[in-house]
Amino acid sequence: MKKIIDVLPLAIFIGLVVVLFSFLSEKDDQLETVLIDSSFPEFSLKALSDDSRILSKDDISDLPALINVWATWCIACRVEHPFLMKLKEESILKIYGLNYKDDKNKALELLKRDGNPFEFSIYDFEGRLAIDLGVYGAPETFFIDKRGVIRERHVGVIDEKVWETKFAKYLDE
Amino acid sequence: MIPELGHIILITHLILCLIGGTMPLLAEYTGLKIFQIPIKKLSVFLFLLISISFLSLVYSFLVDDFSVAYVAQNSNINLPDYYKFAATWGAHEGSLVLWILAMNAWIVGFLFFTHAKDRDFLASVFSISCQVMFAFSLFTLFTSNPFERILPIPPLNGADLNPSLQDFAFTVHPPLLYFGYSGLLIPFAIAVSAMLFSKETKEWAAYSRPWTLFSCSFLTLGIGLGSWWAYYELGWGGWWFWDPVENAAFVPWLLSVALFHSLITSQNRGIFGKWSILLSIFAFATSLLGTFLVRSGILTSVHAFALDPERGLFILGILAFFIIGSLMIYSIKDFEHGEDKAYALTSKEFGFLLNNLLLVVLAVSILFGTIFPLIYEAVTNGKQISVGAPYFEIILFPFAIGLGLLQGVALYLSWEKSTSFDFVSRLLIESTSIFALIVLVLFVLFDNLYLNSFATIFLASWIAVGTLQVSKKRNLGYWDFLRKRLSVTLAHLGMAILVLGVGVVSSYSLEKEIILAPDDSIKFGDQVVKFESIEDSLGPNYFSKKAVISFDDGKDVSNLITEKRTYSPSGQLTTEAGIETEIFKDLYISMGDNLEDDIWSFKIQIKPFIRWIWLGALLISLGSFLAGIKQIRRLV
Numbered sequence: 001m002k003k004i005i006d007v008l009p010l011a012i013f014i015g016l017v018v019v020l021f022s023f024l025s026e027k028d029d030q031l032e033t034v035l036i037d038s039s040f041p042e043f044s045l046k047a048l049s050d051d052s053r054i055l056s057k058d059d060i061s062d063l064p065a066l067i068n069v070w071a072t073w074c075i076a077c078r079v080e081h082p083f084l085m086k087l088k089e090e091s092i093l094k095i096y097g098l099n100y101k102d103d104k105n106k107a108l109e110l111l112k113r114d115g116n117p118f119e120f121s122i123y124d125f126e127g128r129l130a131i132d133l134g135v136y137g138a139p140e141t142f143f144i145d146k147r148g149v150i151r152e153r154h155v156g157v158i159d160e161k162v163w164e165t166k167f168a169k170y171l172d173e
Numbered sequence: 174m175i176p177e178l179g180h181i182i183l184i185t186h187l188i189l190c191l192i193g194g195t196m197p198l199l200a201e202y203t204g205l206k207i208f209q210i211p212i213k214k215l216s217v218f219l220f221l222l223i224s225i226s227f228l229s230l231v232y233s234f235l236v237d238d239f240s241v242a243y244v245a246q247n248s249n250i251n252l253p254d255y256y257k258f259a260a261t262w263g264a265h266e267g268s269l270v271l272w273i274l275a276m277n278a279w280i281v282g283f284l285f286f287t288h289a290k291d292r293d294f295l296a297s298v299f300s301i302s303c304q305v306m307f308a309f310s311l312f313t314l315f316t317s318n319p320f321e322r323i324l325p326i327p328p329l330n331g332a333d334l335n336p337s338l339q340d341f342a343f344t345v346h347p348p349l350l351y352f353g354y355s356g357l358l359i360p361f362a363i364a365v366s367a368m369l370f371s372k373e374t375k376e377w378a379a380y381s382r383p384w385t386l387f388s389c390s391f392l393t394l395g396i397g398l399g400s401w402w403a404y405y406e407l408g409w410g411g412w413w414f415w416d417p418v419e420n421a422a423f424v425p426w427l428l429s430v431a432l433f434h435s436l437i438t439s440q441n442r443g444i445f446g447k448w449s450i451l452l453s454i455f456a457f458a459t460s461l462l463g464t465f466l467v468r469s470g471i472l473t474s475v476h477a478f479a480l481d482p483e484r485g486l487f488i489l490g491i492l493a494f495f496i497i498g499s500l501m502i503y504s505i506k507d508f509e510h511g512e513d514k515a516y517a518l519t520s521k522e523f524g525f526l527l528n529n530l531l532l533v534v535l536a537v538s539i540l541f542g543t544i545f546p547l548i549y550e551a552v553t554n555g556k557q558i559s560v561g562a563p564y565f566e567i568i569l570f571p572f573a574i575g576l577g578l579l580q581g582v583a584l585y586l587s588w589e590k591s592t593s594f595d596f597v598s599r600l601l602i603e604s605t606s607i608f609a610l611i612v613l614v615l616f617v618l619f620d621n622l623y624l625n626s627f628a629t630i631f632l633a634s635w636i637a638v639g640t641l642q643v644s645k646k647r648n649l650g651y652w653d654f655l656r657k658r659l660s661v662t663l664a665h666l667g668m669a670i671l672v673l674g675v676g677v678v679s680s681y682s683l684e685k686e687i688i689l690a691p692d693d694s695i696k697f698g699d700q701v702v703k704f705e706s707i708e709d710s711l712g713p714n715y716f717s718k719k720a721v722i723s724f725d726d727g728k729d730v731s732n733l734i735t736e737k738r739t740y741s742p743s744g745q746l747t748t749e750a751g752i753e754t755e756i757f758k759d760l761y762i763s764m765g766d767n768l769e770d771d772i773w774s775f776k777i778q779i780k781p782f783i784r785w786i787w788l789g790a791l792l793i794s795l796g797s798f799l800a801g802i803k804q805i806r807r808l809v
Contacts (some may be wrong), residue, residue: 113686
C-alpha cells in the first residue's frame with residue numbers, strides 16, 4: 001500500500017521546479033524593462049570614502065556613464081574589476097560605483113589594493129538605491145546616457161564581450 | 174573537416190543513445206527478443222564515439238581552427254599548447270561534451286565491473302543512463318553546439334581563454350568535478366531500476382555503493398582543487414567563499430556522503446531502502462540543479478561564464494523530466510523497500526540515521542540559502558535580499574559539531590545495539606590529551622592562544638582518536654589493516670585534519686595592508702618583510718611586473734615573488750600571489766597598486782595550517798576511492 005507520505009517528495013520537488021520556472025520566465029521582462037528608458041532614480045546617500053559627503057543624483061554629472069554595483073563579498077566583482085580599470089585607464093567613459101551591502105573598511109581596502117575605477121562610490125549599506133534600481137545582486141552594471149536616462153542593464157560580470165555587444169553602441173549616440 | 178566529423182559523430186551518439194535508452198526497456202515490457210541489444214558492446218561503442226567527438230574538438234583547439242566559433246572565443250594563437258588543450262573545457266559548450274564523456278565512462282565502468290546475474294536489471298540501468306545522455310546530447314546540439322563555424326570569414330587570432338583560468342589547478346578542477354557530478358548518474362539509474370524491478374534492497378545497495386564512493390571521491394578532489402585555486406589565484410587568501418556555484422557543488426557532495434553511509438546500512442541490514450532510493454534521486458537532482466543554477470544565469474556568480482535563459486529552460490526541462498519521472502515511480506509503484514528491523518539508540522544503524530539526518534538537513538539549509546533570494550523575490554514581487562557567508566557559517570557550525578561528535582564515536586558502534594561503552598572514557602582522555610598537545614604546539618609556534626579555535630581543535634582530536642583507536646582495537650595484522658580498514662581510516666582521518674586546518678586558519682591568521690618602496694622593510698608578526706626588487710618580465714602571452722619580497726624570521730630568509738600580469742589579447746590584469754609553504758604555515762603576499770614610481774601597496778598574510786585543509790580533502794578523496802575499489806572487488 002502506498003501512503004500519502006510517498007507522494008510528498010514529488011510534491012515538494014514539483015513546487016521547486018515551479019518556483020524556478022516562474023523565476024526563469026519572469027526574469028527576462030522584469031530585469032530588462034523595469035528601468036530601461038526611465039531616468040535614474042533620485043537618492044541621497046553617503047559617499048563610501050567620506051562619511052560627511054552626501055551624494056545625490058546630481059553628483060552623477062559626467063555623462064554618459066556606467067553605474068556599477070559592487071561589493072567585496074562578491075567574487076564575480078573581482079573578476080570584472082580589471083575590465084573596469086581598463087575602461088577608466090583608456091578614458092572611455094566615467095564609472096560610478098554603487099557599493100552594495102558591504103563592509104566599509106573592506107571596500108576601501110579593496111579599492112586601495114586593486115585600484116579604484118570609480119569617480120566615487122555610493123555607500124548603499126541598506127540597499128535603498130539598489131531597491132529602486134531593482135538590483136538583483138552584485139555585480140550589475142547600468143548604462144546612463146547623456147540625458148541621464150538608463151539605457152541598458154547587465155546582470156553579471158561585464159567584460160570585453162558584454163561591453164561590445166550590449167553597451168558600446170550607446171556610446172556613439 | 175575535423176570539426177564536422179566531431180559534429181556528425183556527436184549526432185550519431187545522440188541517435189544511438191535513443192536506441193540504447195528505449196530498446197532494453199521495450200524488450201523487458203514486451204518480452205520480444207528483437208528488442209534485445211548487446212548493452213556492453215553498445216556502451217563501449219558509445220564511449221568511442223563521444224571520445225572521438227571530444228578529441229576532434231581538442232584537435233580544433235590545438236591547430237588554432239578559429240573558424241570554429243567556440244575555439245575563436247576561448248583560445249588564442251599565442252596561448253601555450255597545454256592551455257589550448259585545457260581550453261577545450263574552458264567554457265560551456267566544451268564542458269558539456271566532457272560531461273557526456275564522463276557519464277559514458279561511468280556507464281562502461283558500471284557494466285564491466287558489475288557481474289550481476291540479472292541481465293535485465295543491468296540493461297535497465299544502462300537504458301536509463303542512455304536516456305540521460307540522450308537529453309544532454311540533445312541539449313548540447315541544440316543550444317550549445319561547440320562545432321558551430323564562423324564562416325565565411327573566420328577571425329585571425331581568437332579572443333583568448335580567460336586569464337584566471339590559465340592555470341594548472343583550474344584546468345584539472347572542472348574535469349574532476351564533472352566526473353564527480355556525472356558519477357551520481359549511476360546510483361540514480363540503479364535506484365530507478367531497483368524500483369522498476371522491485372529489487373531487494375541489500376542487492377541493489379551493493380551495486381550502488383562503489384559508484385557513489387567514486388563520485389564522492391572525485392567531487393572532494395574537484396572541490397578541494399577549486400578551493401586551492403581560489404586561494405592563490407584570486408589574490409585574496411580566502412579558501413571558501415560560499416559562492417552559489419561552490420554551494421552547488423557542496424550540496425551534491427553532502428548528499429553523496431549521506432548516500433554511501435546510508436547504503437552501508439541498506440547493504441548490510443536490508444533497511445533504509447526507501448531512504449536510499451530518495452537520496453540517490455536527490456543527489457543526482459542536485460548535481461543537475463547545480464548545472465541549472467550556473468548556466469541559466471538566475472544566480473550571479475564568478476563561474477557564470479555562459480548565461481542564456483534558453484539553456485536554463487532546457488536544463489530545467491531535463492531536471493523536471495527525470496526527477497519528476499523517478500519520483501512518480503516512487504510515489505505510485507509498490508516496490509521492495511527493505512525489511513523493518515528494530516535497532517537500539519546505541520546501534521550503528523541509529524548512528525547512520527543520525528549522520529544522514531544531519532547531512533541532509535545541512536544540505537537542504539545550504540540549498541535553501543542559495544536559492545532563497547530567488548524565492549523571496551518571487552513571493553514579495555521584486556523585493557530583494559542577499560544571503561551571504563554569515564548565514565552559511567552560522568548554519569554550518571552546529572551541524573559540524575554534531576557530525577564531528579558523531580564521527581568520533583561512530584566506528585565503535587555495533588549493528589542492532591552496542592553493548593560495551595568503556596571506549597567513551599578512553600576516547601575522552603586520549604582526545605583531551607591530543608587536544609592539549611595541539612594547543613601547546615600552536616602556542617609554541619605562534620605565541621598565542623585563541624579560545625574560539627578550541628571547539629574545532631577538540632573536534633579534530635576527537636575524530637582522529639576515534640578513528641585510530643578503533644583500528645588499533647581490532648588488532649588486525651598489517652595486511653588485514655590495509656585490506657579492511659585503510660580506506661575508512663584515511664577518509665575519517667582526512668576529515669580530522671581538514672577540521673583542524675579550518676579551525677586554526679580561521680583564528681590564527683594574520684594579515685596586513687602595507688606600502689613599500691624598494692629596500693624598505695616592515696615588521697609583521699615575527700617576520701621582517703623587505704621589498705627587495707621589482708622588474709619587468711615577459712610571459713608567452715602577457716607581460717608583468719615582478720616584485721621580490723623577502724620574509725626574515727631571524728632564522729631563515731625566504732624570497733617570495735608576486736606579479737601583476739597584463740594579458741595582451743584581452744588587456745586583463747591578474748595578480749599572482751607569492752606563497753611560501755611550510756608545514757605549519759603559509760607566507761602569502763599579493764601585489765596591490767602602483768602608487769608612484771616604484772612604490773607599491775601589498776597585502777601580506779600568514780596563514781597557519783591552511784595546507785591541512787587540502788591535505789584533509791586529499792585523504793578523504795583517496796579514502797573514498799579506495800573504499801570504492803574495495804566494494805567493486807566484492808562484486809566482481
